[in-house]
Amino acid sequence: MEKKKRYYPLPIRVTVWVLTVLLLCGGVALTALGGVGVALGEKATAQARIVKPYLDSYASKAAESYAREGAVEKLPAPYSYVITNERGEVLAATYDGGAYLASSSDTHHRKHDADVTVTVYCPPADTLTGNSPMEQAVRLVTVAVSGCRGYLIGGLLGLCLSVAGLVFLCCAVGRRRDGGVALCWVDRIPFDVFTLLWAVLCGLCGGLLRLPFGGALRVVLLLAAMLCLAVLLTSWLFSVAVRAKSGTLWRNTLIGGLWRALQRASAAAGRHLPVVWQVVGVLLAVSAAELLALLAFDLLTRRLLVLWLAEKVLLLPLLLWAALGLTRLHGGLRRMADGDITHQVSTRHLTGGLKAAAEDINRLGDGLQEAVEQQIKSERMKTELITNVSHDIKTPLTSIINYVDLMEKENPEDPTLQEYLAVLSRQSARLKKLVDDLLEASKASTGNLSVDCAPCRLNVLLEQVVGEYSERAQAADVTLCPAYPNETVTALADGRHLWRVLDNLLCNVCKYAQPHTRAYLDLTAEGNTAHIVLRNVSREALHISADELMERFVRGDDSRHTEGSGLGLAISRSLMELQGGGLNLTVDGDLFKVELTLPLAE
Amino acid sequence: MAHILICDDERDIVSALRIYLEAEGHTTCVAYTGRQALDVLAREKVQLVLLDVMMPEMDGIAALAALRQQYNLPVILLTAKGEDTDKVLGLNVGADDYVTKPFNPVELLARVRSQLRRYLSLGAEPVPQEDCWQVGGLLLDDRQKRVTVDGEPVNLTPTEYEILKLCMNNPNKVLSPREIYRQVWQEDPIGAEGLVAVHIRHLREKIEINPADPRYIQMVWGRGYVLRSGEDV
Known part of the structure; x- marks a missing residue:
């Protein structure tokens, strides 16, 4: 993996690319040559097979012309011929009877005269030095066949090398010095457009071969076309590699973009358009597409049009009916999602799957309702x-206390005895407080308390x-430092409950604050919320987290000998939540901070 | 002293109450169900009833409703049910006071004394004269600068006296600390309204039997203070 990501400078990459392209072209050419050679087999046979079609065509042409005009028009340079009649008499000949590479005969039947047979001969391969296509072909075959194994091996080697170069380049291309992926302008063209463009360019390269040039120019053309093709194909491959690396191969396509846009549009339509209009829209679009297709392929006959219209007219009410059913189901689900779990979806005019779905929704609602009722009941x-x-508990407790x-x-x-009685008195008072707190905590946490929220001036x-607590705070040697804003902060709260919360918190301050310190009580309004923040320094080290402090029956002091039930903070939080506010506890070292929030009144 | 009916199904509580009340010099009679209480009331001349709510046969609320049809005597409900709704129900049916269990004996005795004083000696007191204000058992005589609660004189500082006078002049009206400061101190409070709360607290400690559950000067949290008078005291 590490090697793959190494950065190679541009000159190295360009050099490797040029080499790869050359190797690729050479390899393809050599492999083709070698392949042809191997396919053709032994040298003389191969030469003869190449010459044969030329000889055949000359023989038939010569026989026809002799039969028609009684003479043979002049054959091109290396060929010679013998013309005989059906009895084997030689009528005319340019052939000298020497060695030949191949021959071909053709007999022409004449109606009023004897048939003539023309035999065309091609001289041996080593004497063919002209520039006619036949001679070039024979020379090429001679070359191909004589070194076919070598060419094939060389060509395949070249191909292998070029493939290695391609792999290397695919890895190196687009890699930035910092390991990122650089996209050049080519790589930013949508992939499908890019591929199409490159295919057209390849087609143009192939078109070069159709130009009417022969001889050496043709070879140059062939080479040029091959080089161009190689460059195009390799660059396409590199672009694919870069896109794959940056992950834009499929994302950056025109079709993908269109598809996504379509998806977005349909999703937006799905959210904002009623189902009925969606169905009508889709139906109209499909119908329009069908009509266009029928017109385009010229299939629209009168009979088909009538059938088509009839189908649409039948389909529309059916679809509308289904869409209306869906709308009803959706409406029912939405009302249930919004909390109206007693809502029942009407199953009138619904059949099949829609009816079953409606019934299931109703059953779901019943189940939910039952579960909620169970929960409330419990x-x-x-x-x-x-x-x-x-x-x-209170009744026996009354007797004990009394x-x-x-x-x-x-x-x-x-x-x-006096000491024992003092213990009994203290503990029974504590039990009383515990029972009261337990009752209140249970009511507050289950919301079983009447809450009467009204605008309340927090200042x-x-x-x-603070007036209620000034003396108790003084007795505990804690200075209360309230800070209010100048303007009145009016929140929606139930004054009695809020008093209970603050009573609880200030009671804690008096009990647990370090003597000789200040306790700060700040009131602020922010946005739609009023904040009351109470901060004090704890006397005992608080070894437990704020969350644990909030839990019932937990108190900050390790030894549980001070009065109180440990329910105070839990009750306070429940009471704040009942009023639509909140209570937040922060412990920072010895700093104990409680933040109350309440919604502001309008 | 008075003859008091103690009605509770818990015999231990009944005997404890007997001990307390008899130590105060009252005579007592007892009942263990609501029905027995009505029987005792029919038989004996009783000046005050301590009535439990949760009892067998006939509960306290039913007994209270029944006895209210015949008697005018003070009834203090004595119950373990401490919720606001229970208190409101009890007071609406006709109780004069409401004490929750477990109660503080001192407080209970104070409430008994208060009810007896109102019933026996103050009940028939004529409408107070000029410069005198009365709310329940609370009486403020402005000529003598004297305040009594159920006949007992109370020592107030001049500020507390002024605040009480202001409240008694405006019964059932919520007075904000700012308003009270302006009226009593005769100047604008500049961040000094907090003082009012402290004075009110002292005042409450002096005139209320249980300052944490005041009968007269009540808190309206976030708005101010109100002196309750009339039926709902």
Whole structure:
């Protein structure tokens, strides 16, 4: 892989390309020559086979002319002939009876006279030095046959070398020094257009061979055409390689572009056009295409037109009916997706697959509805269970609290007893708080609380809250630093619930903040949201993450000896969510930061 | 002192309550179901009822509805159900006060005292004179600069007194801290509205039995404060 990506400078690549093209042309020519030689077999036979067609044509021409005019027009240079009648008498001859390469006879039948037979002879190959096509062909065959193996091997070797060069060039082409892929202007032409252009150019090269030039010029033409073809084919191959490397081979095609544009257009139409109009549009397009095709191939007869129209007229209502059914199904699905799961799709006028689909959608809706009802029921049962259990716990708890209180009033002399009573009193108070919090957490998390959101002036609310807490904060040796903006921030909130949240948070501040520090309470409005941020420094190191702090029954202190249930933050978050806001907790070292968000009132 | 009916299906709670109330000098009678409570009421002359809600045979709400058809005496509902809807239901059916279990005995006794005072001694008090304002058991006499809660005098600072007077002049009206500051301090509050909240808190601690669940001066979060008077106190 590493080798493939190496960069080769332009001169090296051009040199290799030139060599490859030359090797390719030479290899093709030599291989063709060698192949012809091998195919023709032994030398003398091959020469004779090449000469034969020429001799045949001369013999028949000569026989005909003799029969018609009683004489033979002059044969070109190396040929000689003998004319005999049917009895074998020689009528005329230029043949001297020497050695010959090949001969051909033709007999012409005459109606009123004896038949004549003309035999044309070609002299041996080594005497053929002229420039006639026959002599050139014989010389070429002589060359081909005499060295055929060598040519074939050389040609194949050249081809192999050129293939190696091509592989190398395909790897090296388009590679930039930094390993990226460089596309030149040729590679930016859409691939199908490019291929077509190159095919036309190749065709032009082939056309060169049709020019009426003979002799040496023809050989030059042949070579030129071959070179041009080789250059075109190799450059096409390189462009393919570059495109493949940059991944634009299929992407950058005219057809692909058109296809994608069509897809985009149809997708857009699918989203914005009603199904009925889509169907009508497609039908119209198909009909127009059919009509055009029929007209183009001249197939449109009157009878066919009538049939065609009848088909369309039958098809249109059928398609419209299906499209309307689909629209209805889609409408039903959309209403269910929007939350109206009690919606039922009407199955009237629907048959077959559409009806089955409608029924399935209705069943889906029923299933969903049932699941939601189950869920609601189970949530309600859970809340009810917690509520009832809480009430049942409260009754014995009342007795415990009261009798502990009564025992304390008895003023026991024994200090140990007093100490025990203090423990009972403290723990029963804690149990009371725990039960209350549990009840509230259950209600808040299941949304089983009435929420009455109204415009609420947060500046005023925070002033009230700070006023409530100023003395408790002083007692805990924490300075409350509220900061409000000058303009009033009015949010949509339920004041009682928001108070519960802030009560909880400030209670935490008084309990857990490091004495001798400040707690900041900032109010800001951003966009559509009001932010209340409370920051304080924790007394104990907070070893747990903000997420864990939010979980129920978890508190920041490792030892669980302080009062509180650990439900406060969970309740607060639930209450904020019930009001359409949020609660975010951040722990940064000892800095404890709570951010409340609420939607602003209009 | 008064004769009090304690009605709860939990006998331990009933005896604890008896001990508390008798220590205060009241006499008590007991019932363990709503029906028994109605029987006792028919038999004895009772001045106050402590009524549980969840009881067998006849629950507290039904018993309350039944006794309200005949009696005018104060009823304090005593229940484990602490939700707002339960409280509203209880008060609407005719309870005079609502205490949730587990309760603080001191608070309960204070509420009993308050109800008895209103029923026995203040109930028939004539409409107060000029420069006097009354809201429930709360009485402000501006000539003597004196405030009493259920007959008991309360010591207020001049600022607290002014705030209370303003609230009693505007019962059931929500007063914003800014408004209160302007009226009481007679100047524009420039970032000093926070002071109002502190004074209100002190005031509440002095005039309310349970400052966390105020009867008179209530918070309207995000708007201000309101002094509730009339039926819903």
